[in-house]
Amino acid sequence: MDVGSIRDSLEELVGASPVMLAVYDRIEKAAATDVTVLITGESGTGKELAARAIHRLSRRREGPFISVNAGAIPRELVASELFGHEPGAFTGAAYRRPGKFELADGGTLFLDEIAATDHNTQIALLRSLEDRWITRLGGQHPVHVDARFIAATNESLSRAIRAGRFRKDLFFRLDIFQIRMPPLRDRGGDLMLLADRFLREIASDLGRKIDGFTDEARTCLLGYSWPGNVRELKNCVYRAVVASEGRAIRREDLPRRLRTIVHATREIRLKLGRRLGDIERAYVLRTLEECRGNKMEAARLLGISRKALYDKLARWEKEDGDGDVYSLGKEETVPIRPSPREEE
Numbered sequence: 001m002d003v004g005s006i007r008d009s010l011e012e013l014v015g016a017s018p019v020m021l022a023v024y025d026r027i028e029k030a031a032a033t034d035v036t037v038l039i040t041g042e043s044g045t046g047k048e049l050a051a052r053a054i055h056r057l058s059r060r061r062e063g064p065f066i067s068v069n070a071g072a073i074p075r076e077l078v079a080s081e082l083f084g085h086e087p088g089a090f091t092g093a094a095y096r097r098p099g100k101f102e103l104a105d106g107g108t109l110f111l112d113e114i115a116a117t118d119h120n121t122q123i124a125l126l127r128s129l130e131d132r133w134i135t136r137l138g139g140q141h142p143v144h145v146d147a148r149f150i151a152a153t154n155e156s157l158s159r160a161i162r163a164g165r166f167r168k169d170l171f172f173r174l175d176i177f178q179i180r181m182p183p184l185r186d187r188g189g190d191l192m193l194l195a196d197r198f199l200r201e202i203a204s205d206l207g208r209k210i211d212g213f214t215d216e217a218r219t220c221l222l223g224y225s226w227p228g229n230v231r232e233l234k235n236c237v238y239r240a241v242v243a244s245e246g247r248a249i250r251r252e253d254l255p256r257r258l259r260t261i262v263h264a265t266r267e268i269r270l271k272l273g274r275r276l277g278d279i280e281r282a283y284v285l286r287t288l289e290e291c292r293g294n295k296m297e298a299a300r301l302l303g304i305s306r307k308a309l310y311d312k313l314a315r316w317e318k319e320d321g322d323g324d325v326y327s328l329g330k331e332e333t334v335p336i337r338p339s340p341r342e343e344e
Contacts, residue, residue, distance in 0.1 A: 013049040013230075014197060015190030019182040023050065026179045031057035036129060038174045039152040041181030044229030047152040048112060050179060055108040060148055063107025066100045071113035079121045079137060082111070083128075086138035101134045104147035114151040114174070115160045122167045129173050184226040184233060194230060195221055198237040199249065208241055216251040220258045281316055284309070 013023075030037050031054045039047045048067060055065045070078050084099030100109055117125065128134045129149055133142040151174050160166035184191060196212065203210045213221065217240075226232055240253040251259055274282075284302060288309075291297040299309040 013046040013053065015187055015193060017182075017187045017190045019186055020190060023179060023181065026177075027053050028057065030054050030177055030179065034058075034060075034148050035177045036148075036174060037150045038176075038178045039150065039181060040178060041152075041154065042183050042227075042229055043154045044231030045181035045183060046230050047154075047181050048110060050181060051108070051110040051150045051152065054150060055110075055148075058108070058148070060107050064104055065108050065110065066104040066147075067110045067112065068100050069112045071116040075116070075118050075121075078117050079124060082121065083124060083134045084136040086136050096136070099134065099136065101128060101145045101147055102143060105145045106147070108148045108150060110150045110152070112152045113154065115153050115155050115157060115166055119167065122170045126167065126170045126173055184229045191221065191226070191233070192218065194233055195237055198234050199241065202234075202238050202241045206241060208244070209247060210241060210244060210249060211247045213249045214251065217249050217254060220251055220254050224258050281312075284312060 013020075027050060037051070037054060039050055041047055051067075052065060055061060068081060073081055080097075080099070082099050082101055084097050084102060086096055111125075114125075124134075128145075132146065133144050135142045157166055157171050157174075161168050161171060184194075199210060199212065202208075221233075221236075228235075236255055236258065237249075239255060240249045243253040244250070284298070287301055288295065288298040291301065295309055296306055299306045302309065
């Protein structure tokens with residue numbers, strides 16, 4: 001199976017970066033067998049899309065794909081959702097209800113945010129994965145199910161084990177074949193491939209004629225750290241399409257948190273041979289200028305607390321001026337970029 005056919009099964013999970021090519025390879029290998037798969041990665045990286053791709057490329061493609069988000073269900077109801085229940089199993093259980101395992105028979109069951117399950121559910125999951133039999137809540141007779149199991153998590157299961165929130169034996173049962181979904185900030189040129197695709201699809205759905213992004217808007221997109229990953233990118237493009245009034249997405253059409261990034265990619269000129277304190281002062285003051293005097297925003301971009309910024313400004317006000325830091329002379333270019341704390 002070639003990479004192109006895999007990509008056709010990935011819907012929004014597109015890209016040509018080395019890390020995504022590695023993901024395609026792992027998906028192809030997982031699809032060739034019924035091995036239990038654990039998909040890890042930050043929220044919004046496309047873990048469910050990867051699970052759906054595995055299902056579509058597998059021999060189970062004609063069967064159902066059942067998705068359950070354990071984090072969106074009250075903990076006391078997760079077991080009932082997965083394994084079903086018999087009448088009278090608990091208050092409000094008036095009739096027999098099959099669980100997601102049974103509904104996934106012949107297909108694939110995808111359990112997202114598996115770390116959100118309680119210990120009793122984890123024990124039941126372990127038994128079900130080992131022998132493919134489940135017992136409904138309140139039931140006496142086990143039911144055999146033929147479902148492929150894929151789990152996902154956006155948190156470290158090792159950390160959850162150390163905290164006593166996740167069973168080590170279940171982790172070992174899940175960690176047979178792992179696929180790590182990379183964050184968008186590590187995918188290089190994939191960002192604009194995705195942005196352009198989302199723009200075409202959303203503009204078409206909304207009946208808008210938009211040709212692309214302006215250079216300034218692209219600078220904003222490329223300069224942002226995307227903590228919400230692909231999901232955040234799609235939502236931002238949707239908002240921009242709704243806000244736009246012309247044939248191109250402008251910087252002004254993007255959310256405010258992205259619009260500030262255009263300033264973070266500009267440059268300042270500093271004379272070589274200046275003291276380190278002078279360079280710091282120039283950098284901070286220019287950042288404050290680009291943020292139009294917004295000290296909270298400037299502190300965020302600089303990666304320092306607002307109090308630290310106020311302290312620096314107060315100290316410099318008391319000091320005698322050292323001349324114009326932008327005066328003529330041999331210069332070097334220093335990019336103003338978001339601090340690593342921007343990604344937190």
